[in-house]
Amino acid sequence: MTTTTPTPAPAAPKTGRAGGIALMLASPLSNQTGAAVGSLAFDVITPAGVVAVRQWIAALVLIATTRPGWRSFTRRQWLLVAALAVVFAVINLALYSAVDRIGLGLAVTLEFLGPLAVALVGSRRRVDVGCAVLAGAAVAVLMRPQPSTDYLGMGLALLAAVCWACYILLNHRLGRTLPGAQGTATACGLSGLVYLPVGSAVLIAHPPTPTAAVCAITAGVASSAVPFLFDALALRRVPAPLFAICMSLNPALAATTGLLVLGEQLQATQWASIAAIVAANAISILTRK
Structure with missing residues (x-):
């Protein structure tokens, strides 16, 4: 999951549109590639260790780029920030633990139900009802009972989906009270602090090899820092709806990356469900109009 979603510009200029599209495609590809590379370190430092490193890198990058004015935060703003920090602390651990059990493609696909549900819930349009039915049928196929079905892994991915939905709603409320991404950056920083004792304990109990350390750091950079930068640059060049459509490619890119990087094989019905x-x-x- 990309750490934050920058506020889109009111209108996208025609110049640089091709560059914006390239950045849009590169952002989710970087995100999923980082997750795949990070998973290569699971056997050495566990998913919790990889998540800790990723949170630390994301916190450093976001706080350095946004420079939040913490002294001006109100009590209500701090409460929202604290709630978002809890979401950050849970979502990536749930997702990476799910990736460890059911693979990148399926985990990200189930996690993507979070933003999809936020977009569809409350809509009265017939087309949205049809989209909800289509997505529900796809989930039913993915989660149908089989001898190899890992319900714990799927449950962790669905927990990540709930967290992603909460992230969207909390980030929206924070965006109304704090300028830019100050709230998101602060929440990410608090989450990074939470992972200091947790991550330190994990890394002491499971000392990282040089390869595992590189994989974890790569996950932090490719899945947090790079998407944040690319998303911010892309939204200055392309319309927000086009950006949202590109983000919907994450499940397909995750499944493809899992196949190419991790050798994960999916059944034809699973590919159809992702599609x-x-x-x-x-x-x-x-x-939508």
Whole structure:
């Protein structure tokens, strides 16, 4: 998951549109590649160790780039920031633990149900109802009972989906009270502090090899710092709806990255389900005025 979603510009200039599209495609690709590389360190430092390193890097990058004015935060703003910090502390650990059990493609696909649900819940449009039915049928196929079904892994991915939905709602409220990404950066910093004792204990109990350390650091840079920068640059060049459609490609990119980097093999029905969930999101966005 990308650490934060920068506020889009009011209008995207025509110049640099091609560069914006390239950045849009590079952002989720970097995100999923980072997750795949990070998973290579699971056997050495566990998913918790990789998540700790990723949170520390994300906190440093976001705080350095946004420079929040903490002294001006109100009590209500701090409460929202604290709630978002809890979400940050849970979402990546839940997702990476799910990736360790069910693979990158399935984990990210189930996690993507979070933003899809936020987009569809409360809508009265028939097309959105149809998209919800399509996505629900796809999930039913993915989670149908089989001898190899890992329900704990799927449950962890769904927990990440709930966290992603909470992230969207909390970030929206914070965006109304704090300028830019100050709230998100502060929440990420608090989450990084939470992971200091946890991550330190894990890394002491499971000393990282040089390869594992590089993989964990790569996950932090590729899945947090790079997407944040690319998203901010892309939103200055392309319309927000086009950006949202590109973000819906995350499940497909995750499945492809899992295949190419990790050798994860998916069944034809699983590929079809992933495609259905991506299509449901894209159709919902394209049919809005």
